[in-house]
Amino acid sequence: MKERLARWLQSRGLALNETKTRVVQSCESGFEFLGFTFRWQQSKKGTPYVHTEPSPAAKQSLRNRVRELTRRSTTWRVTGQTVHEINQVTRGWGNYFALAHYHRSFRQLNDFVAHRLRQWLWRKHGNRSGKFKHWTNRTLFDTYGLYEMPIRMAS
Template sequence: MQCRHSMPRFDGPPTRATWGARCGKSARRVLRGGTGTSDIVARPVPTHHNVQHYLLLEKVARRVQDDDVMRLLKMILKATGKKGVPQGGVVSPLLSNLYLNEVDRMLEKAIQTTRREPYTHVQYARFADDMVILIDSHPRHDWLARAVEQRLREELAKLKVKINEEKSKIVDLAKGGSFTFLGFEYRRILGRNKKWRPHYAPKLKKRTALLAKLKEIFRQNVSQPVERVIEQINPILRGWVNYFAVGDSSECFSFVRDWVEKKVRGHLMRARERSGLGWKRWSRQGLYGKLGLYNDYRLRRPWSLPKVQPAASVT
């Protein structure tokens, strides 16, 4: 779902690190920001986002003086029971952002009070109820990591929201650690210029899920013309690639492209009751040109990408 119209009265003052269900704040825009430092400790913080209805209604009532709107909102929330917001509901992302605004303000304050130009020792990004906090890993900032975690727990406690301890962890990128966020795996690598830089690419689980979904389509259409198979897999490939076409996804894309090409070749050969992959019989130009197999695996600059949501359809 994309933001088509701005609703500042509901949404509250957005922060630069809050993404999703806000105009100009699609998932991929998260990836345009840097870490500010090369040595960071990252804490992915998924939460058990059990929204308390009375707290949410209080927050909405401060901004909206309309009995009809409040009555409608109560009806929507009532459908979910005593807590939570409707999964997939039209207003659910908006309500989630409003509910967590105080957490955003707290983290923004931590960023400003610890900033020492030109360095930023704390950064964070939140997409709905998934959050990652980045902290300079220098030993002199050990206190900062503890302080931010304590304040985060305090703010979440006020909202009756708990950190998902099973999925939350602390990783030190300077020591080879990695974390996942919005379908990407993040780590630190030594670049060609001998300087450390962030590296992010589709996590293995996302690639495996994509190939499993495509494999099932090939299986279900084993006796169908290859054109029918390509007609079904092209939209899936296009959507998946469009989302992940940033960062360091080239190696993953090459793997997917080769895998799909071999599956198409195998399908063609089985239709002729032949073995092998038909490397001499069908050129790549024939597969991608004549048959129209999807072939746009280029990486894009983040600001030139179409606005898409996280690749949640392939999990």
């Protein structure tokens, strides 16, 4: 397959980078490529298919970026500005990974982002209690306009 790909690329004036190219047995353990994890998995019907999802490193990079935007030292910022920046990051990340089987990852990341914004608002307003009472997920998504990555079931 590697030789076939090299010929196809060469016919288009491109070349395979030999130092970055490796051959893997995808049936055994899967592999990561461009932020995606690829692995063989059984469907509910028992037929094998290639399961793709955001890699753990890609999910961690999104969480780190949201943490940067919601640090304690940023509570002086206007809420709308912070939500707008979080939305830009999550919308871009979500659009990039929308081709994968992403429902589980997006659900977890939506929960994480909502939790971080809730913590940030709680610190910003100096509330002693009522963190979940004042800022429910619906309030964060509907009132504050936090972007919720779409969750669909994998086919």
